[in-house]
Amino acid sequence: MKKKTFDEVMKESSVTYEIYANMIDDGNRYEISDGVLELMSPSPSFTHQTLCAELLFKLNSSCRDEFIIVPSPIDVILSDTEVRQPDLAMIHRSRISIISNRGINGAPDLVAEITSEHSRRRDKVKKRIVYAKYNVPEYWIIDLSNFTLEQYVLDGDRYELIEVYAGEETIHSKTVPCASFSMNEIVQSLPVQPEMLD
Structure with a gap:
């Protein structure tokens, strides 16, 4: 398949994983939302990145024997037309078969998003609906504005805010x-x- 530019991909009626995977790398990060290519917000802040690294370190310290923990960027391929890049994904080692070189093929056991003013609506509304639809059992939203962690657990086909x-x-x-x-x-x-940061 011939590699396409962003402009060429945007002309597609529905963007699939195959089209997305064969885009010319323009240095930007994208997700596919219901067949629509979406440019992700500006590069994450210093606090976002270091907090993600600390969270990864903490989880690896206590969970690495049971879970594979992967930080972004990693493609979580929920369907052919729904590809997300959560800040952190956890997959139980009993489900290692969903991992391939291209990414995670299906729902991780847990995804975490570290939200900022640029991504708050996307993380708290859109992604919450998507992760529930594709049966991700647990979703964490870490809010940098007040350093809280919202814990959502799947109840049927939607999330319940547990804590x-x-x-x-x-x-x-x-x-x-x-x-x-x-x-x-x-x-x-x-x-x-x-x-200490502006």
């Missing part, structure tokens, strides 16, 4: 029982404290 963790409260998850940390632990581990 909002902040400060010293220890995060507990039935989906990922090995996870045990507080938001304060994560924030205090950051190499540069957020209030």
Whole structure:
């Protein structure tokens, strides 16, 4: 298949994973939302990236024997016309067959998005609907504006907000029982404290 430019792909009536995977790399990151190619927001902030690294470190410390934990960018191919790149995905080792070189083929056990002012609506509304539709058992939204973790658990075909963790409260998850940390632990581990950055 001939590689296509972004402009050529945008002319397609429905963008599939195959079209997306054969785009010319223009240095941008994209997702496919119901067959529509979407440019992701500007590069993540320093705090976003370091918080993601600390979360990855914490989860690897306690969960790596049971789960494979993958940070973005990684394609989570939920269907041929729905491809997402969550900040973090966790797949139980008993489901390793959904992992391939191209990405994760199907629903991870847990996805996490670290939201900012640029991505808040997409993470809290659009992605929450999509991850529920494709049966991702648990969804975490970490909000950088107040350093909280919203924990959504699948109930039928939609998510129920189970808990909002902040400060010293220890995060507990039935989906990922090995996870045990507080938001304060994560924030205090950051190499540069957020209030020191403009």
